[in-house]
Structure formats: C-alpha cells, structure tokens
Amino acid sequence: MDVSAADKLAAIQERIARAQQRFGPPPxxxxxxxxxxxFPAEAIEPFLEAGQRVFGENRVQEAKDKxxxxxxxxxxxxxHLIGPLQTNKAREAVALFDVIETLDRDRLAGVLAEEMxxxxxxxxxxxxxxxxxxxxxxxxxxxETVDFVARCRSPHGLNVVGxxxxxxxxxxxxxxxxxxxxxxxxxxxxxxxxxxxxxxxIAIGMGASHVRLGSALFGGRPPAA
Ligand SMILES: *Cc1c(COP(=O)(O)O)cnc(C)c1O
Numbered sequence: 001m002d003v004s005a006a007d008k009l010a011a012i013q014e015r016i017a018r019a020q021q022r023f024g025p026p027p028x029x030x031x032x033x034x035x036x037x038x039f040p041a042e043a044i045e046p047f048l049e050a051g052q053r054v055f056g057e058n059r060v061q062e063a064k065d066k067x068x069x070x071x072x073x074x075x076x077x078x079x080h081l082i083g084p085l086q087t088n089k090a091r092e093a094v095a096l097f098d099v100i101e102t103l104d105r106d107r108l109a110g111v112l113a114e115e116m117x118x119x120x121x122x123x124x125x126x127x128x129x130x131x132x133x134x135x136x137x138x139x140x141x142x143x144e145t146v147d148f149v150a151r152c153r154s155p156h157g158l159n160v161v162g163x164x165x166x167x168x169x170x171x172x173x174x175x176x177x178x179x180x181x182x183x184x185x186x187x188x189x190x191x192x193x194x195x196x197x198x199x200x201x202i203a204i205g206m207g208a209s210h211v212r213l214g215s216a217l218f219g220g221r222p223p224a225a
Contacts, residue, residue, distance in 0.1 A: 005050040008217055012032060013032065055080065057080075079098050100124075104130075109151070164193035164194065180192055191209040
C-alpha cells in the first residue's frame with residue numbers, strides 16, 4: 001500500500017519532535033525542508049496538499065521549470081536553494097528562491113548582494129561550510145567561516161542567518177555537527193541547516209534548526225548524473 005504524503009509528513013514530524021525531546025535542552029523550533037530535487041510536480045503536490053510549505057531544490061533551472069506553476073496555487077511556499085550557485089545564475093536564483101543556503105565565496109556574496117538590491121529582495125542566507133574539508137564538496141573552510149560570515153554582512157550587506165553543511169559520507173556525523181554548533185556560536189548566527197534523511201535526529205541533537213529531507217519523504221532518487 002502506498003503511504004500518503006500526509007502520513008509520511010506526520011511520521012517525520014513525530015521523529016523530529018522525539019529527537020528534540022530526547023536530546024534537548026530547550027527545544028528550539030526545527031524547520032523541515034522537503035528536498036524535492038529530481039521529483040516532478042506530481043510527486044510534490046501531495047505534500048503541498050498535506051500542508052508542507054518549505055521545499056529545497058539544488059538547481060536553478062529545475063526549480064524554474066517546476067515551481068512557478070506550483071506557486072500560483074500555493075503562494076505561501078518557501079523555496080530554499082541547497083545546491084551550488086554560479087554567479088551567472090544569481091539573478092534568477094534571487095527571483096525564484098526565498099532562502100539561499102549555499103553562500104560559499106566572496107565573489108558570489110558580492111553578486112548576490114547586488115542582485116538582491118536590484119530586485120528589492122533581501123533573502124536570508126546560510127553560509128555553506130565544508131565541514132569535512134572534502135575537495136569534492138563546496139563550502140568555506142571551517143577556520144575561515146567566522147571571517148567569511150563577517151565579510152558577507154559587511155561590506156557585502158547580506159542577511160546571513162545561519163550555517164549549512166553536508167558532512168562526509170560513511171563516518172559518524174556527530175562530531176561534525178558539534179563543530180558546526182560551535183562555529184555558529186562563534187560567527188554569531190542563530191540557524192543551523194544540517195541533517196538529511198539518514199542523520200537528521202543526530203543533527204537535531206546538535207542544535208539543527210533546519211533539516212533537509214529528500215528520500216525519507218519522496219523515496220529514492222536515481223543516482224546523480
Ligand atoms: C539531496 C540533498 C539533501 C537530501 O538528501 P536525502 O538524503 O535524500 O534526505 C539534503 N541536502 C542537500 C544539500 C542535498 O543536495
């Protein structure tokens with residue numbers, strides 16, 4: 001039997017609530033970002049109907065193809081960009097998304113700031129941290145994060161609200177999440193986007209304010225091309 005989108009959301013919300021109780025000192029709100037990358041509008045719609053409003057996409061073009069039509073019917077959707085952003089796509093990204101989670105270099109910060117000013121849209125941003133210092137992953141190095149956040153705020157003038165990371169595969173993520181929590185404190189940001197389908201409860205235990213869940217909601221994706 002096919003489990004409904006509403007049942008899947010309720011089960012995940014229940015696990016989020018339990019993780020908050022299990023680990024918490026004071027349980028902060030946790031925002032569920034439903035990662036709909038690679039899934040067509042037909043797969044997303046049941047989740048919209050079930051009340052989910054925050055979604056993550058990793059490509060500008062794909063978001064542009066799928067979301068404007070969905071937004072007409074669900075205008076209160078909040079779309080997070082969770083994939084790498086090229087500067088030549090910054091203008092489109094500012095028009096399409098509500099939150100940028102992958103701010104990772106000065107040149108991008110400069111271009112985004114300019115495009116946000118032009119568009120009259122100051123989007124909240126997360127700085128992506130390459131917490132495992134992995135060559136194949138984007139993100140600012142942990143020891144450069146505090147200075148980078150400061151530069152994004154001034155001179156760039158961006159509204160940096162938090163940090164985001166994708167920890168290394170195949171090793172326990174807890175120590176990386178703990179390092180993120182310390183970095184967020186040092187950088188003076190309140191939000192932490194960390195935790196995916198396989199490890200979100202651990203991330204919540206380390207202070208995640210946003211968890212990004214794809215396969216736990218939408219099922220498996222074909223391997224990335
Ligand atoms: C795909 C993706 C996710 C979701 O991953 P799941 O393991 O399917 O939950 C989260 N964050 C980022 C940045 C992603 O690219």
